[in-house]
Amino acid sequence: MSIHVRQVQEADKPSWLEIFNTYLKFYDAYPNDMDTELLWHRLTSSYPQIQGLVAESNGTVSGIAHFHYQLSTWSDTFYCYLEDIYVTEGERGNGVATALIAKVEELAIKQGCSELYWITKESNTTARKLYDKIAKLSDFVRYEKKLEQ
Secondary structure, three states: OOEEEEEOOHHHHHHHHHHHHHHHHHOOOOOOHHHHHHHHHHHHOOOOOOEEEEEEEOOEEEEEEEEEEEEOOOOOOEEEEEEEEEEOHHHOOOOHHHHHHHHHHHHHHHOOEEEEEOOOOOOOHHHHHHHHHHOOOOOOOOOOOOOOO
16 A cells, blocks of 8 residues: 655645544544634645645545644753544554654654654554554643633
């Protein structure tokens, strides 16, 4: 199988949207059109605020990744946060996620990042099998507080 990872492009929108919506449903999240359009704009503007990749398997978009860089308060480098990664169900186990993460890592190194990190649900055992092979499980615990607007 041939896997090609590249920057997301305007022509990818239908495939990206289908995969992104499936990804959100996987995490019991349901998008609204305004937020989805805002993300699409952030991914595809001339100066993207969020970086977006697609993986193509035999010419079909089969995975997506969204990531961004942030300054570190602990060093003079950037960190790279891989915020979203999702592979279509039929392509899981075929190296698509590995290829997406490898491309994010390559771009993060070019950006001068000293760390690449991501989170997933503890129950996401399928993805965690891969993550345990390619990265170290952190002992940090994430807290969330919703903010009123």
